[in-house]
Amino acid sequence: MWQKATAVALLAFAVGYFYHSNPDLPEQVLQYLPFPHAPTQREPSLEHVISTAWEALITVPAQQWGRVAVGVNACVDVVVSGIGLLQALAEDPGPGHDHEVLHSKKDLKEAFIHYMERGSAAERFFTDKEVFQRIAQAAAEYPGAQLYVGGNAALIGQKLATYPQLMVLLCGPVGPKLHEMLDEQIIVPPESLQETDEFHLILEYKAGEQWGAARAPQANRFIFSHDVSNGEMSTLETFVASLDEFEPDLVVLSGLHMMEGQGRQMWERRLKEAVAAISDVRNAVPVHLELASMTDKDYMNSIMQEQVMPIVASIGLNEQELLFLSQAGAGPHAELSSWGGIPEVGRVSDILLWVLERHGRSDPESEADLTRIHFHTLAYHVLATVDGHWANQVAAVAAGARVASIQACGLQKIDASKVALRAPLEFHSSHSEPREKLFINPAKPVTIWNRGNVTFHLAPVLVCKQPLRTVGLGDAISAEGLIYSELRPSRPSL
Numbered sequence: 001m002w003q004k005a006t007a008v009a010l011l012a013f014a015v016g017y018f019y020h021s022n023p024d025l026p027e028q029v030l031q032y033l034p035f036p037h038a039p040t041q042r043e044p045s046l047e048h049v050i051s052t053a054w055e056a057l058i059t060v061p062a063q064q065w066g067r068v069a070v071g072v073n074a075c076v077d078v079v080v081s082g083i084g085l086l087q088a089l090a091e092d093p094g095p096g097h098d099h100e101v102l103h104s105k106k107d108l109k110e111a112f113i114h115y116m117e118r119g120s121a122a123e124r125f126f127t128d129k130e131v132f133q134r135i136a137q138a139a140a141e142y143p144g145a146q147l148y149v150g151g152n153a154a155l156i157g158q159k160l161a162t163y164p165q166l167m168v169l170l171c172g173p174v175g176p177k178l179h180e181m182l183d184e185q186i187i188v189p190p191e192s193l194q195e196t197d198e199f200h201l202i203l204e205y206k207a208g209e210q211w212g213a214a215r216a217p218q219a220n221r222f223i224f225s226h227d228v229s230n231g232e233m234s235t236l237e238t239f240v241a242s243l244d245e246f247e248p249d250l251v252v253l254s255g256l257h258m259m260e261g262q263g264r265q266m267w268e269r270r271l272k273e274a275v276a277a278i279s280d281v282r283n284a285v286p287v288h289l290e291l292a293s294m295t296d297k298d299y300m301n302s303i304m305q306e307q308v309m310p311i312v313a314s315i316g317l318n319e320q321e322l323l324f325l326s327q328a329g330a331g332p333h334a335e336l337s338s339w340g341g342i343p344e345v346g347r348v349s350d351i352l353l354w355v356l357e358r359h360g361r362s363d364p365e366s367e368a369d370l371t372r373i374h375f376h377t378l379a380y381h382v383l384a385t386v387d388g389h390w391a392n393q394v395a396a397v398a399a400g401a402r403v404a405s406i407q408a409c410g411l412q413k414i415d416a417s418k419v420a421l422r423a424p425l426e427f428h429s430s431h432s433e434p435r436e437k438l439f440i441n442p443a444k445p446v447t448i449w450n451r452g453n454v455t456f457h458l459a460p461v462l463v464c465k466q467p468l469r470t471v472g473l474g475d476a477i478s479a480e481g482l483i484y485s486e487l488r489p490s491r492p493s494l
């Protein structure tokens, strides 16, 4: 009797699993399955099984970081109603008109209307410092305006500071407002404090919102700032200088993408200086570089060729940045114009391997430092590491996936009913042969495979069904992944 019951239960579980991964299963097949005999107790959902499994998988590394230095982009994001703010600035509605850069309130109004009528996002630089400061002041005081810590470095610092045993140094353009909003535990070197904050104004509008003749077809946001400090990475030298005294055992760098908008001459010079500054640090401590959206292929190529890539030990990036990296360097799948939905794991694996073999230390003879890439996309994350350099990867990739669900849903822990598994349950280790067929096991939800001298760890993400706020999710994922990562002490000859 028990044998029959077990067999039915197992079959029901297998069918549930099969059905979940093949939602297109024809009705005819389903009607032959013995559902009437299925156990009355409902099987726990895959989301529940996965989130429970994570708790067991996420273990702290044997050797934890004690001091982490983070730089160099930081700002205050002010989210406010676009129409409300423009009205408060005594602007009247009128025709829309795009401007490459904004010189005045009138330019701002026209560009805002131009994009609002289209419902598309845009980001612009406001040239007049004083006028911008007045607008920023009005925005920050506008009823219902929401102020958030912004900038990748500040967001990573905030995440790291949730671990009380960690000393965190943050270097970036920190004004009075940002300083007040930062976690108390974060140390800001006095040289990086400035009199005014770098405000990024985020003008929101809702679907159907109307101003004069303009009507928004969908909700979106128009972003503008007068952010010179972050655009020039002006605190980079201060950051590097403060490391001597702080003596971190990990350095996290972001903000390189901010220089892209400064024009070629400017970024060519600044990138050389950045490389020289980072080179000073690299022999003593590992450097993690957080990449963020770039649109200029020449700039992206410079980041790889001017040797930013090889002088950092670790990078964190998302699917757009990964594809762009491959396109800029004529790597695998560079012919794709976009991913089109959830990025195929085999293709992601091909590009990650290419980056580590071409720009990393996959060959022990190589001079490069790069040995770790933390890749994040909505549905899953992959941590790719060169063998022998890192430990605790299972926990690190799972911790990154867990924080993505928690933070997007705005909760303290995962609620299995509020998230959905979107990762493929079956995939391949490469897009082309030879390749290995791989699966996600919900009870042990980190899949591992090897190619050459590189090991890949994939964790599915339980995607929040109704996300509250997704800004800074990538920064939180990378920070959490680093906290659970361990650098092998036997780092070959540095």
Ligand SMILES: *[C@@H]1O[C@H](CO)[C@@H](O)[C@H](O)[C@H]1NC(C)=O
Pocket (backbone or CB within 6 Å): 357, 362, 363, 364, 452, 453
């Ligand atoms: C992998 O490491 C071995 C030595 O351990 C080296 O000979 C080989 O070239 C490396 N492979 C790649 C693809 O870098």
